[in-house]
Amino acid sequence: MGLVFRWLVRITTSLILLAVAAVGLIYFLASQSLPEYNQTLDVEGVSAPVEIIRDTANVPHILGQSDPDVFFGLGYAHAQDRLWQMTVLRRTVQGRLSEVFGQRTVHIDKLLRRLDLYGLAHRSVDVQDEYTMAALRAYSNGINARLTEINEQALGRGAPEMFLFNAPVPPWQPGDSVAIIKLMSLQLSGHLEDEVLRARTSLMLEDPALLADILPDVPGSGIAALPEYAALFPNLPRYARGTPLSETPLSPFPERGLAGASNAWTAAPSRSASGGTLLANDPHLGFTAPGIWYLARLELASGGVIGATIPGVPAISAGRSDRLGWGLTSSYLDDQDVHIEQLNPDNPEEYLTPDGYKRFQTRPSIIEIKDAAPITLTLRWTDNGPVLPGTHYDLGTITPPGHVASLSWSALSPRDTSMSASLALMNADTVRQAIDLAEDFIAPSQNLSLVDENTIGLKLVGAMPRRDLNNQSRGRIPTPGWLDRNRWQGRLPYADNPEFVAPVGGVLGNTNNKIIDRPFPRHVSYEWGDTQRVHRWERLMQSREVHTRDSFIEAQLDTVSYTARSLLPLIGADLWFTGEAAPEGTPERQRQIALDLLANWNGEMNEHLPEPLIYAAWLRALQIRLTSDELGPLAAEYKHVEPLFIERVYRDIDGASVWCDVRQSAPAETCTDMARLALDDAIIWISERYGTALESLRWGDAHQATHDHPVLGEVPVLRFFVNIRQSTSGGDNTLLRGRTSGEGPDPFQNVHGAGYRGVYDFADPDSSVFITATGQSGHFLSRYYDDQAQLWRRGEYIPMSLDIGLARAASVGVTVLNPR
Known part of the structure; x- marks a missing residue:
């Protein structure tokens, strides 16, 4: 027995030593790729020394003798901190993820190949202006200088992920940066999904009038009645489901309702306590670790600029100079149309056009797949755009036999000058000049909020499609692509893009709300990203005669839900303070406790309160009950509460209360019945998930x-090191927006929000502040991987100063790049 025990001790000790050695080896290999910020290098591609000074937040301040040298430095810094992220973004837009990740990304690669964003980006390089071309070449050289350094000095392949997913990293090219912008257009576009969902819903509803309830128009002047989709294309299936495009974290295709959002507001000197203009901006995107934003300062010939960049793109996307501040919000411009193309029954290689049948433009494309045989696609294009298979976006559910679907989209332009516009914006001096330079923006379309020393402005930028006045669906549902009136007719003049400069009230803002009410086809959009947050924003802006940097920060961090305040009195009108006292522990008692809590709640979605969770679960359960009867399995596509739908039902607008009655049951249910049953559903769900003590619930727990790593975030054990999880306040409809997932066992997880916040005060520009949701580094062993995360969660910021002396005084490293 003693011998056995001794051998067990030896074996156990050996295994522990082996495990420690393995962990040590893994740590050593991974740490080799941690960048050294204090060094001097000789590199090819610069004309004079470039200095990269990293301040205490690891924000690089890049100084050079010429603008191309500065862009070289930015490329080098991006590659130091975010090489893996940049590599994955490039592979995504190329449609080459499967070479590294195997079968799970094949469907993503297929669609990206069909859209050909990468090819269109490289064709667009030729139309950039001379300044932009010099910047793109220098930026690419900076990235490639870092790749050379990694190879020559064996720096752990540049990133820890490279050991697990080893694949060659080709040199960066100017067209790759243009392609990243097109990939952002894909992540910010949602009208294709909206068209398909509207068509599918109209097919599912027995009463077409109900479509205006479940997919209501934003309040304002109405539009002409649309044709029923079934009338355009008869004999379509009522329900089917394609392959979800967002089933993997690597997917660039957003879920419906997660295609981008943002906040931005500005104040003129007349509404500013300091006498200078103010700008606050927080763009909203899906959360990842690292986040999409990277902070940087560039010292250009025109002066310093500082703000948020996207790794892979040599531009400050949102930020300021000494003279100008700019911010971005999603415009929700309708820049996508689905067309149904009729095939020639005698030759499926032809499709119908206004001039008869015409052959598709076709070419083969081979997708290499790790550990599997390659596949060959035949890419087909029509005059309207690329042909998309029915397995994508559920297009098969609305495409009749003998037809295919194609896509018109402004981002598919081979003459996309958005990169030139982005770089020109950094050199602008005034709001008027910036608006004029922004004409070259094509996609993604954004609302550009601007301030200079004296003026504020907002301009929708991006190409607005010109549609025929007699378009059958006005861009709201797919239309026959062979009819001239459904086809695009070029681009509307830039002067038609909505513009607001120096308003009398002295305040401008956008929460993705409807910004203009014009008749089709100059309408901009029928689908808008917000009908709720804007009400709270108006209240905060008008509650003060003048604003400060701090009041703008307060508005950015506001967690009061206008939706909760407006809907709860409606759905609970006949439930508040009614009913007899119920024994402890009964469902009736739990319902009374929940109603008592909500009755005394001010609508603040604070992470430490129980009421937000009760409210959110109640509204979710209510929408499920209201829609399941009419929509059947299609109800699952409505993952987020539609506030206007709930309001229409409970105000009985145009008879919308009919949704409360369950058609398949004998009794006639009232809306009060639905509210009570839904509250019981919510309490049961909460009890099973979080316990029965309603008073002790925390919204932040749900x-x-x-902020999950798109690749390593699902790996056991490792996910605890690479994922950043935080209890947060806010919700779907608060200014501090924390959009919930709406699905799965944790439907209230915060998956989409402000990855960057910035507030700029032009009375004292160096008192401006900014923050990102994670940190500067993409290396999970770096202390800068998540050092900003807790600041972001608590609503804190870091200085946004162009004072190089401050950056030097407390720098964490200085890199000097000398010409080789």
Whole structure:
């Protein structure tokens, strides 16, 4: 027995030593790729020394003798901190993820190949202006200088992920940066999904009038009645489901309702306590670790600029100079149309056009797949755009036999000058000049909020499609692509893009709300990203005669839900303070406790309160009950509460209360019945998930921000090191927006929000502040991987100063790049 025990001790000790050695080896290999910020290098591609000074937040301040040298430095810094992220973004837009990740990304590669964003980006390089071309070449050289350094000095392949997913990293090219912008257009576009969902819903509803309830128009002047989709294309299936495009974290295709959002507001000197203009901006995107934003300062010939960049793109996307501040919000411009193309029954290689049948433009494309045989696609294009298979976006559910679907989209332009416009914006001096330079923006379309020293402005930028006045669906549902009136007719003049400069009230803002009410086809959009947050924003802006940097920060961090305040009195009108006292522990008693809590709640979606969770679960359960009867399995596509739908039902607008009656049951249910049953559903769900003590619930336990690593975030054990999870306040409809997932066992996880916040005060520009949701580094062993995360969660910021002396005084490293 003693011998056995001794051998067990030896074996156990050996295994522990082996495990420690393995962990040590893994740590050593991974740490080799941690960048050294204090060094001097000789590199090819610069004309004079470039200095990269990293301040205490690891924000690089890049100084050079010429603008191309500065862009070289930015490329080098991006590659130091975010090489893996940049590599994955490039592979995504190329449609080459499967070479590294195997079968799970094949469907993503197929669609990206069909859209050909990468090819169109490289064709667009030729139309950039001379300044932009010099910047793109220098930026690419900076990235490639870092790649050379990694190879020559064996720096752990540049990133820890490279050991697990080893694949060659080709040199960066100017067209790759243009392609990243097109990939952002894909992530910010949602009208294709909206068209398909509207068509599918109209097919599912027995009463077409109900479509205006479940997919209501934003309040304002109405539009002409649309044709029924079934009348355009008869004999379509009522329900089917294609392959979800967002089933993997690597997917660039957003879920419906997660295609981008943002906040931005500005104040003129007349409404500013300091006498200078103010700008606050927080763009909203899906959360990842690292986040999409990277902070940087560039010292250009025209002066310093500082703000948020996207790794892979040599531009400050949102930020300021000494003279100008700019911010971005999603415009929700309708820049996508689905067309149904009729095939020639005698030759499926032809499709119908206004001039008869015409052959598709075709070419083969081979997708290499790790550990599997390659596949060959035949890419087909029509005059309207690329042909998309029915397995994508559920297009098969609305495409009749003998037809295919194609896509018109402004981002498919081979003459996309958005990169030139982005770089020109950094050199602008005034709001008027910036608006004029922004004409070259094509996609993604954005609302550009601007301030200079004296003026504020907002301009919708991006190409607005010109549609025929007699378009059958006005861009709201797919239309026959062979009819001239459904085809695009070029681009509307830039002067038609909505513009607001120096308003009398002295305040401008956008929460993705409807910004203009014009008749089709100059309408901009029928689908808008917000009908709720804007009400709270108006209240905060008008509650003060003048604003400060701090009041703008307060508005950015506001967690009061206008939706909760407006809907709860409606759905609970006949439930508040009614009914007899119920024994402890009974469902009736739990319902009374929940109603008592909500009756005394002010609508603040604070992470430490129980009421937000009760409210959110109630509204979710209510929408499920209201829609399941009419929509059947299609109800699952409505993952987020539609506030206007709930309001229409409970105000009985145009008879919308009919949704409360369950058609398949004998009794006639009222809306009060539905509200009570839904509250019981919510309490049961909460009890099973979080316990029965309603007073002890915390919204933050359910509303955790999920900054997950897109690749390593699902790996056991490792996910605890690479994922950043935080209890957060806010919700779907608060200014501090924390959009919930709406699905799965944790439907209230915070998956989409402000990855960047910035507030700029032009009375004292160096008092401006900014923050990102994670940190500067993409290396999970770096202390800068998540050092900003807790600041972001608590609503804190870091200085946004162009004072190089401050950056030097407390720098964490200085890199000097000398010409080789």
